[in-house]
Amino acid sequence: MPSALPVSLDDIRDAAARLRGVAHRTPVLHSRTLDALVGAETYLKCENFQRVGAFKFRGAYHAASRLTPAELAGGLAAYSSGNHAQAVALAARELGTRAVILMPEDTPRAKLAATAGYGAEIVTYDRYTGDRVALGAALAAERGLTLIPPYDHPHVIAGQGTATLELLEETGELGALVVPVGGGGLISGSATAAKGLYPGIAVFGVEPEAGDDTRRSFEAGRRVAVPVPRTIADGLAGDTPGELTFEFTRRLVDGIALVGDEEIRAAMRFAFERLKIVVEPSGAVGLAALLSGRVAPLPPRVGVLVSGGNTDAGRFAELIGE
Amino acid sequence: MPSALPVSLDDIRDAAARLRGVAHRTPVLHSRTLDALVGAETYLKCENFQRVGAFKFRGAYHAASRLTPAELAGGLAAYSSGNHAQAVALAARELGTRAVILMPEDTPRAKLAATAGYGAEIVTYDRYTGDRVALGAALAAERGLTLIPPYDHPHVIAGQGTATLELLEETGELGALVVPVGGGGLISGSATAAKGLYPGIAVFGVEPEAGDDTRRSFEAGRRVAVPVPRTIADGLAGDTPGELTFEFTRRLVDGIALVGDEEIRAAMRFAFERLKIVVEPSGAVGLAALLSGRVAPLPPRVGVLVSGGNTDAGRFAELIGE
Numbered sequence: 001m002p003s004a005l006p007v008s009l010d011d012i013r014d015a016a017a018r019l020r021g022v023a024h025r026t027p028v029l030h031s032r033t034l035d036a037l038v039g040a041e042t043y044l045k046c047e048n049f050q051r052v053g054a055f056k057f058r059g060a061y062h063a064a065s066r067l068t069p070a071e072l073a074g075g076l077a078a079y080s081s082g083n084h085a086q087a088v089a090l091a092a093r094e095l096g097t098r099a100v101i102l103m104p105e106d107t108p109r110a111k112l113a114a115t116a117g118y119g120a121e122i123v124t125y126d127r128y129t130g131d132r133v134a135l136g137a138a139l140a141a142e143r144g145l146t147l148i149p150p151y152d153h154p155h156v157i158a159g160q161g162t163a164t165l166e167l168l169e170e171t172g173e174l175g176a177l178v179v180p181v182g183g184g185g186l187i188s189g190s191a192t193a194a195k196g197l198y199p200g201i202a203v204f205g206v207e208p209e210a211g212d213d214t215r216r217s218f219e220a221g222r223r224v225a226v227p228v229p230r231t232i233a234d235g236l237a238g239d240t241p242g243e244l245t246f247e248f249t250r251r252l253v254d255g256i257a258l259v260g261d262e263e264i265r266a267a268m269r270f271a272f273e274r275l276k277i278v279v280e281p282s283g284a285v286g287l288a289a290l291l292s293g294r295v296a297p298l299p300p301r302v303g304v305l306v307s308g309g310n311t312d313a314g315r316f317a318e319l320i321g322e
Numbered sequence: 323m324p325s326a327l328p329v330s331l332d333d334i335r336d337a338a339a340r341l342r343g344v345a346h347r348t349p350v351l352h353s354r355t356l357d358a359l360v361g362a363e364t365y366l367k368c369e370n371f372q373r374v375g376a377f378k379f380r381g382a383y384h385a386a387s388r389l390t391p392a393e394l395a396g397g398l399a400a401y402s403s404g405n406h407a408q409a410v411a412l413a414a415r416e417l418g419t420r421a422v423i424l425m426p427e428d429t430p431r432a433k434l435a436a437t438a439g440y441g442a443e444i445v446t447y448d449r450y451t452g453d454r455v456a457l458g459a460a461l462a463a464e465r466g467l468t469l470i471p472p473y474d475h476p477h478v479i480a481g482q483g484t485a486t487l488e489l490l491e492e493t494g495e496l497g498a499l500v501v502p503v504g505g506g507g508l509i510s511g512s513a514t515a516a517k518g519l520y521p522g523i524a525v526f527g528v529e530p531e532a533g534d535d536t537r538r539s540f541e542a543g544r545r546v547a548v549p550v551p552r553t554i555a556d557g558l559a560g561d562t563p564g565e566l567t568f569e570f571t572r573r574l575v576d577g578i579a580l581v582g583d584e585e586i587r588a589a590m591r592f593a594f595e596r597l598k599i600v601v602e603p604s605g606a607v608g609l610a611a612l613l614s615g616r617v618a619p620l621p622p623r624v625g626v627l628v629s630g631g632n633t634d635a636g637r638f639a640e641l642i643g644e
Contacts, residue, residue: 027349029371048598049351110595269635273432276370276631278598309598313591317639 005248006154009196012161012189015062019162022094023058026050026163028170033274038290040298043174045167048279048309052086052114054235055163055307056150059185060087062159063148064095072097077145079103079136081127081234082111083308084150089120091148100145102136108234110312127237128228151185152242161189165197167303173198175299178286180307181205181214181256182236184245190305191252202299205249205256206289208233208264214241214249215256232261232319235282235308257294264288269320271306281319283308327570328476331518334483334511337384341484344416345380348372348485350492355596360612362620365496367489370601370631374408374436376557377485377629378472381507382409384481385470386417394419399467401425401458403449403556404433405630406472411442413470422467424458430556432634449559450550473507474564483511487519489625495520497621500608502629503527503536503578504558506567512627513574524621527571527578528611530555530586536563536571537578554583554641557604557630579616586610591642593628603641605630 029044047055064076072095078088079102092099099120103112104127116122125135140147149156163186164177177194179187184205191203207214211229217240225240241249249256259267264281267288271279279287286304289295295302311319351366369377386398394417400410401424414421421442425434426449438444447457462469471478485508486499499516501509513525529536533551539562547562563571571578581589586603589610593601601609608626611617617624633641 053598272600272635272638276375276600278594278600313594313639313642316594317635317643320635321639 005192005251006244007157007161007189007192009193011154011158012165012193015158016162016165018062018065019058019159022061024050025166028167029275029277031275038298038302041301042290043167043171043303044287044306045163045303046277046306047163048277048283048306052083052090053308053310054083054087054283055160055186055305056083056087057090058162059156059159060084060148061091061094063153063155064088064091066155067146071146074144074146075099077102077136077140077143077147078150079132080150081237082107083235083310085115085120086111086118088148089115089118093119100139100143102132102139108312108315110315111310114310151183152244154244156185157188157192157245157248159189160186161193163305164190164193168194168197171301171303174201174301174303176202176204176295176302178204178206178289178295178302178304180236180282180285180305181207182282183238184214184241184249186305186307187253188245188248191248195252202254203252204295205253206285207256207258208236208285209258209260211237212258213239215258217241217246218249218253218256221250232264232281233285235280236285257289259285259288259292259294263292265320267291272320278309278311278316279306280308280311327514327573328566329479329483329511329514331515333476333480334487334515337480338484338487340384340387341380341481344383346372347488350489351597351599353597360620360624363623364612365489365493365625366609366628367485367625368599368628369485370599370605370628374405374412375630375632376405376409376605377482377508377627378405378409379412380484381478381481382406382470383413383416385475385477386410386413388477389468393468397421397465397467399424399458399462399465399469400472401454402472403559404429405557405632407437407442408433408440410470411437411440415441422461422465424454424461430634430637432637433632436632473505474566476566478507479510479514479567479570481511482508483515485627486512486515490516490519493623493625496523496623496625498524498526498617498624500526500528500611500617500624500626502558502604502607502627503529504604505560506536506563506571508627508629509575510567510570513570517574524576525574526617527575528607529578529580530558530607531580531582533559534580535561537580539563539568540571540575540578543572554586554603555607557602558607579611581607581610581614581616585614587642589613594642600631600633600638601628602630602633
């Protein structure tokens with residue numbers, strides 16, 4: 001019998017209590033047009049409306065809130081392709097401490113500006129040549145900061161799981177849940193919450209085709225690395241699943257679907273024109289998988305996490321332009 | 323003592339009962355960033371999430387639902403620069419009858435497609451030379467259809483007022499309410515609901531500078547016409563207030579603010595990048611007035627109607643492009 005996973009439904013409930021009044025309880029959207037296209041009643045948990053524009057605030061704030069007073073006073077550090085950066089920056093501000101963020105130099109302008117706007121110091125590196133894990137560790141050690149990892153930590157995973165807790169409180173039992181997969185923090189927390197509440201729910205992850213490290217790892221039964229992906233879904237451009245998050249994925253997830261950049265663009269356009277919401281490429285992969293039939297067969301009622309909405313208007317115009 | 327206005331708070335409550343389960347109860351958004359910029363707690367009633375993407379569905383469905391069975395069986399007609407067209411088309415479909423819609427030939431592509439998508443027949447005319455009122459009346463007479471007016475009717479006004487009823491149920495008392503003004507249906511219903519519930523609330527209308535017919539009429543104390551406005555806010559491009567709606571405006575509204583196209587663009591961009599919502603130009607004028615300080619002084623808590631979100635992605639990119 002395998003040892004228990006280090007995050008339980010109760011841990012996610014505890015995280016939800018800490019996040020109350022700090023994180024937004026984001027809306028769940030429903031559209032008859034979408035139902036007709038997907039072929040199932042589809043409920044979108046809109047974390048693009050979360051503080052900092054993405055679910056990442058849940059995990060970052062929850063993890064930071066559990067540091068000792070001394071750790072917290074020393075300040076926070078993070079490495080991130082974007083949304084986790086803003087999440088740690090805002091968590092630091094909310095908890096009265098400083099943050100230093102290591103960000104790829106090709107990060108979208110809006111994300112750099114927003115992170116600086118929360119009062120964080122930004123240090124940049126080259127995403128294609130630098131090792132962010134080593135750079136982040138060095139930065140934290142040099143300056144006495146505590147690193148808030150982007151996904152591979154029980155407190156981060158428990159925080160991310162609170163979005164699904166809220167979704168299922170609102171919808172009741174669903175037959176399937178569809179979740180974007182980058183490092184795996186969101187799907188780990190989501191699957192824990194979903195299967196804790198409704199053991200029969202099927203949980204599907206979605207990755208960009210160019211960054212199918214979790215799919216390959218899932219099929220191989222062990223963590224596999226891929227070349228650094230080049231995809232419009234910049235938030236999902238990791239090259240290998242987390243060690244801890246892969247354990248959750250391997251044990252709790254039912255399948256991993258892949259979507260191409262064109263399908264992501266079409267989903268962003270659909271969200272814009274029909275749902276009236278702004279979704280960033282990484283945030284749209286779950287919706288893209290449903291709209292393009294990549295998750296099948298579908299039960300009558302499905303939930304999907306729309307994980308973020310941080311794209312500036314100019315970049316959006318480029319992406320969805322004809 | 324002037325005669326009573328033909329729509330009361332109770333009429334709006336009756337309309338709300340008819341709309342229950344048919345119209346969406348749209349979300350009320352709140353953003354700390356927006357509060358800081360506006361200088362007041364600001365609550366956005368998001369009718370861009372309404373069915374057909376605009377508040378217009380409330381009034382159209384409510385008015386159509388009050389026709390006799392014979393009138394309804396003959397079919398509906400409407401003239402509209404866009405959202406009312408979709409609203410009548412969908413109301414007809416929901417009520418099991420047909421709709422014929424007279425639309426300006428320069429209507430944005432997305433609105434034409436969406437109207438046809440609800441199963442309506444579309445007849446086009448030249449907005450700068452044709453008289454839509456006369457054309458609409460002729461069309462209705464020829465084909466035995468019942469015209470659903472876009473704003474100047476008590477049943478339409480009562481339906482539009484339900485958005486403010488929902489907003490105030492959620493927020494409690496507000497010091498001011500800011501409402502886009504085209505023909506005046508939305509502000510007539512909104513002011514009736516708002517002052518019925520909280521007599522001390524200040525109600526402000528907002529128009530595009532190029533289409534300031536209601537402001538001029540408000541100042542003159544009688545209905546004034548302006549040349550057909552050329553503004554990006556195509557839904558507010560009427561040239562004179564409605565006869566009935568102007569009575570409501572004159573007696574219930576506290577002031578009319580004006581915003582320029584650049585302020586509208588900035589508000590659309592803000593909504594996109596910070597609020598993650600898609601707002602069409604006409605729907606953004608209330609937000610634009612608040613962001614540019616055109617409504618002052620402001621009480622501590624303010625509501626604003628975001629009245630619609632129908633803009634296709636390509637048109638949006640043109641409008642907010644740098």
